Amino acid sequence: MKTSKKIFSLILCVVLALSNLSGCSLFGKSESTSSNGKYMLIMSKQDTFLTLLKEEIEKEAKNKGITLDFVDTGEQVIDQVRACKKAKDENYKAIICQAYDADTARQLEIAAGDVPIVFINKRIDEKFLKEDKYIYVGSRDSEAGKMQAEYVYEKLGKPSEINAVILKGSSGIVTEYRTLGIKQYFQEKNVKVNYIFEDSANWKTDIASNYVQIAINTKQKIDCVFANNDLMALGAVEALEKNGYDLSKTPVTGVDATVEACQSIVDGKMQFTVLQSAENIAKDVIQAAVIIGNGKSIKDLEHNSNQIYLFVPFEKVDKEGAKSRIK
Amino acid sequence: MSGEKDDKKVVKKNKRTKKIKNKLLLMIMPTVCLSLIILVAISAYLTNINMTNMAVSQLEASVDSQGDDIESWLKKNLEYFSTVKKIIETLKPDDELMKKIIYGTKGMNSDSANGMYMNTADGKVYSSVKKVEAGQKLKDTMWYKEGITRVNMGYGEVYNNAEGIAIISATGIIDDGSGETKVIGSDVSLNKISIIVNSKVKMDGAYAFLVDKETKTILADKDNDIVSKNLGEVTSNKELYSNVSKKIDSEDYSMFTINNQLVCCREISGTDWLLVSYIDKGIILKDAYRMMNIQIIVGIVATIVIIIFIRVVVGKVIAPISIIADSVTKMSSGDFTVNVESKSNDEIGLMSEKVAIFIDVMREMINNINKEAIKLSSDSENSSRVSIAMNDAAQNQAEAMKNLNNTVDQLAVAVNEIAENATTLAMVVADTRDNSDKANQSMKDTVEISKNGREEMERLNVAMSDIKAANNELVKSINDVGTASEEITKIVGFIAEIAEETNLLSLNASIEAARAGEAGKGFAVVASEIGNLANNSSESAENIAHLIEKIRELIDKVVHQADVSAEQIDENSKSIDSAVKTFGNIYENIQSSNTMIDEVIRNIQKVEEVATNVAAISEEQAASTDEILDTSTNMVKQANNITESSQEVAVNAEELAKTSENLTEYVNKFKI
Numbered sequence A: 001m002k003t004s005k006k007i008f009s010l011i012l013c014v015v016l017a018l019s020n021l022s023g024c025s026l027f028g029k030s031e032s033t034s035s036n037g038k039y040m041l042i043m044s045k046q047d048t049f050l051t052l053l054k055e056e057i058e059k060e061a062k063n064k065g066i067t068l069d070f071v072d073t074g075e076q077v078i079d080q081v082r083a084c085k086k087a088k089d090e091n092y093k094a095i096i097c098q099a100y101d102a103d104t105a106r107q108l109e110i111a112a113g114d115v116p117i118v119f120i121n122k123r124i125d126e127k128f129l130k131e132d133k134y135i136y137v138g139s140r141d142s143e144a145g146k147m148q149a150e151y152v153y154e155k156l157g158k159p160s161e162i163n164a165v166i167l168k169g170s171s172g173i174v175t176e177y178r179t180l181g182i183k184q185y186f187q188e189k190n191v192k193v194n195y196i197f198e199d200s201a202n203w204k205t206d207i208a209s210n211y212v213q214i215a216i217n218t219k220q221k222i223d224c225v226f227a228n229n230d231l232m233a234l235g236a237v238e239a240l241e242k243n244g245y246d247l248s249k250t251p252v253t254g255v256d257a258t259v260e261a262c263q264s265i266v267d268g269k270m271q272f273t274v275l276q277s278a279e280n281i282a283k284d285v286i287q288a289a290v291i292i293g294n295g296k297s298i299k300d301l302e303h304n305s306n307q308i309y310l311f312v313p314f315e316k317v318d319k320e321g322a323k324s325r326i327k
Numbered sequence B: 001m002s003g004e005k006d007d008k009k010v011v012k013k014n015k016r017t018k019k020i021k022n023k024l025l026l027m028i029m030p031t032v033c034l035s036l037i038i039l040v041a042i043s044a045y046l047t048n049i050n051m052t053n054m055a056v057s058q059l060e061a062s063v064d065s066q067g068d069d070i071e072s073w074l075k076k077n078l079e080y081f082s083t084v085k086k087i088i089e090t091l092k093p094d095d096e097l098m099k100k101i102i103y104g105t106k107g108m109n110s111d112s113a114n115g116m117y118m119n120t121a122d123g124k125v126y127s128s129v130k131k132v133e134a135g136q137k138l139k140d141t142m143w144y145k146e147g148i149t150r151v152n153m154g155y156g157e158v159y160n161n162a163e164g165i166a167i168i169s170a171t172g173i174i175d176d177g178s179g180e181t182k183v184i185g186s187d188v189s190l191n192k193i194s195i196i197v198n199s200k201v202k203m204d205g206a207y208a209f210l211v212d213k214e215t216k217t218i219l220a221d222k223d224n225d226i227v228s229k230n231l232g233e234v235t236s237n238k239e240l241y242s243n244v245s246k247k248i249d250s251e252d253y254s255m256f257t258i259n260n261q262l263v264c265c266r267e268i269s270g271t272d273w274l275l276v277s278y279i280d281k282g283i284i285l286k287d288a289y290r291m292m293n294i295q296i297i298v299g300i301v302a303t304i305v306i307i308i309f310i311r312v313v314v315g316k317v318i319a320p321i322s323i324i325a326d327s328v329t330k331m332s333s334g335d336f337t338v339n340v341e342s343k344s345n346d347e348i349g350l351m352s353e354k355v356a357i358f359i360d361v362m363r364e365m366i367n368n369i370n371k372e373a374i375k376l377s378s379d380s381e382n383s384s385r386v387s388i389a390m391n392d393a394a395q396n397q398a399e400a401m402k403n404l405n406n407t408v409d410q411l412a413v414a415v416n417e418i419a420e421n422a423t424t425l426a427m428v429v430a431d432t433r434d435n436s437d438k439a440n441q442s443m444k445d446t447v448e449i450s451k452n453g454r455e456e457m458e459r460l461n462v463a464m465s466d467i468k469a470a471n472n473e474l475v476k477s478i479n480d481v482g483t484a485s486e487e488i489t490k491i492v493g494f495i496a497e498i499a500e501e502t503n504l505l506s507l508n509a510s511i512e513a514a515r516a517g518e519a520g521k522g523f524a525v526v527a528s529e530i531g532n533l534a535n536n537s538s539e540s541a542e543n544i545a546h547l548i549e550k551i552r553e554l555i556d557k558v559v560h561q562a563d564v565s566a567e568q569i570d571e572n573s574k575s576i577d578s579a580v581k582t583f584g585n586i587y588e589n590i591q592s593s594n595t596m597i598d599e600v601i602r603n604i605q606k607v608e609e610v611a612t613n614v615a616a617i618s619e620e621q622a623a624s625t626d627e628i629l630d631t632s633t634n635m636v637k638q639a640n641n642i643t644e645s646s647q648e649v650a651v652n653a654e655e656l657a658k659t660s661e662n663l664t665e666y667v668n669k670f671k672i
Helices: A002-023 A048-063 A077-089 A102-112 A141-155 A173-188 A205-217 A230-242 A259-266 A278-293 A319-326 B002-091 B095-104 B142-147 B191-199 B238-250 B281-332 B347-515 B519-669
Strands: A038-043 A067-072 A094-097 A117-120 A134-138 A161-168 A192-200 A224-227 A273-275 A309-311 A315-317 B116-120 B125-127 B166-173 B182-189 B206-212 B218-221 B256-258 B261-268 B273-280
Touching (some): A038 A077, A038 A278, A048 A067, A048 A230, A048 A278, A094 A278, A117 A278, A134 A278, A141 A173, A141 A273, A161 A173, A161 A205, A161 A230, A173 A192, A205 A230, A224 A230, A230 A259, A259 A273, B002 B116, B002 B206, B002 B273, B095 B116, B095 B125, B142 B166, B191 B206, B238 B256, B238 B261, B238 B273, B261 B281, B273 B281
Parallel strands (some): A038 A067, A038 A094, A134 A309
Antiparallel strands (some): B116 B125, B166 B182, B256 B261
């Protein structure tokens, strides 16, 4: 009698404990069963690359037959937070987000609740990423820098000393790694590089143009210009041209392989760029969104790195490549 | 003799009683000690880990906080300088205004006491402090070189100013669209940085230092002597600094342990600096150790207390037990005349009570056992007898069974033989039947043939009769021929007579002819011719008479032959008759044979049936005998079993008898 009472009370306790735990939803995602099956795309700013990326993402979403709602939040963090909250309230399966400010990632994650987020374009610090829940799809920015440096090195005939200008994007991981890629390449090749001008032109053509002009004004020797993106590269081209530089001898390289950049290369102005394949990124983005939106893991995807990144490889775009891209 | 024994036992007993106390202590002590040690060890270990983790977190937080402080301080100043720069870029002041602005910055920022300064590429200087040494060119100064690499102001490398103070310069190109290269800058001393690095460590016992990753120069350290030295040149706490150097090379800034020190790193963004904070593990673990010590002391004290406590309690508890032990000792030697009193109402009291009950029970039991032992003895004797009888009976049974087996064997053999024979018979019968069937068939054929034969015979008979008739006819005909020939003879006779007469006539005629002379010559010729004719006729008549004689002879022969034939025919007819009769007999015989053979066949069939039955039955018999054999073999086995069992029983009975003897012996030992 005593023992049966004991057993009974023990069972009761266990049942209570378990029901408590399940109430705390420690057991898996119940959200996925009640989701509305839709995905949300949040973008904060548009430039040529980002417009292209958006189109590719929407095209890919259509191909895969998923409903993608687009939200343009502009440059307001609060709007982005609101959009994430909406995604949570209406049980979206996943959010694809181009954060305006990479530091707000934590805020966005909190607002989104359990809805997983695929970050794009604005690279988020690793400490805000989480395996199969908050991931970043993009490219290894250091790879872009490396490709630029490699091109210039070859183009200038493998010199042992180079005077370079680096036009950086706004402060952030993308800028850091693209710049680091350039510097690391030259370090490996034991090239002495004088970075005669290295400053942030905030991804903008006009600022880049102005800065390159200023750099030219300092009367230092310029052998090449590296820009963290094509817009700034075009600005550099403008400034160099104005001052009579031979662009084939002073190569300007960019990143993004936008249409204007490719045209510039074909025209013999810009010499090289790196393609961030919006198409390939979009494919990976949608694939990842669907996977983590269904609670699965991206670990088996080709471009997976530690289940928090999908690094889509860059592609070199020189004159030949630029020609084929414009077609 | 027994008294001595008792004494020995008492002594032993005392020893034993004492031993319980010690035993308990000996058993409990190690367990208690061990558990305490394990507890202490586990908690110490966990504490160690926890404290280390906490320390790491704290250290990281501290270094982060310091890093943030440094960064924000740097940023603050940079922004201040950038603001002034922005103002200049917007205002595009002329020379006077420029001077005012620049000199106006002096003393405004406590971190940059000398204010800002600006030098242009074409030699204009706006500065409260000398930024270009004598004999030095502007474009060779580090700050200028750094400045022309950027528009947005940024910090450069650490260097010593004219007063030998370590400073860094924030520099940048003024972007006023003038096309001139103007570099504005401002210096901040590392003093504040040093304070942050050395005094603002947010963890007790931790220290920090700042190092430039590019040059590996130490920018701030609690030991002022090593500031501006290279990482490799440090002598005290060498491993730490050299390890940091390695980490810089591998760009791995994660937490590590070296020389029993926890080390955390933090890069300062906007610069090439690395902030390194470290704490001696000993300090962290100091608390852990202290707690461990306390636990150990408490453990030891607890152990001692437990020992004393156990001794006292056990002693108290054991006391009543020794009394019980006495009684039990007496009982063990068979003396159930003892009495045990129960005083307390705990387990021991209970034990005393129960021991008393036990003694009563034992007494009664021994009595009963005694009685039972006696009964047992007689029972075992009975058992023995019975088992012997059983054994005999079983053996007899076994014998009988064996005999039965033999008989059955023989029976089986006989039956098998019968079966074989029956089978053979059946085979033979089958053969016979085949043969008789064939015979039957032959018989039937023969019947047919004989029937045909008889018919033939009859036809033959008829034919014979016909022949006879024909023969008779022939005879008759021949006789007719005979008669006819007789007639002929008669006729011939007449002819002969005629011929004679003719002859006579002819003679007469000749005579007359002669008489008639010449007229009669013709007649004479005719007469002679007639006379010849008559002679011919008479010759012919003689011939005919001869022929007829011959014919008569022939006829006689023929008649004779015909008679012979007739006789033969008669004989043949008789033969045929007898043949017919014989055939008739054969036919009848065959018929009767046929019927007999049919009967034989039927009988053979019967025999066959019987034989088959016999075969079947004898097989059954064989099977049955096999069964009987099995059964009897079984029974033999059973009988053997019984024999064995009864032998066992006999043995058991013997043992039982022995046991009861022993029992009686033992029981007699007890005093009740």
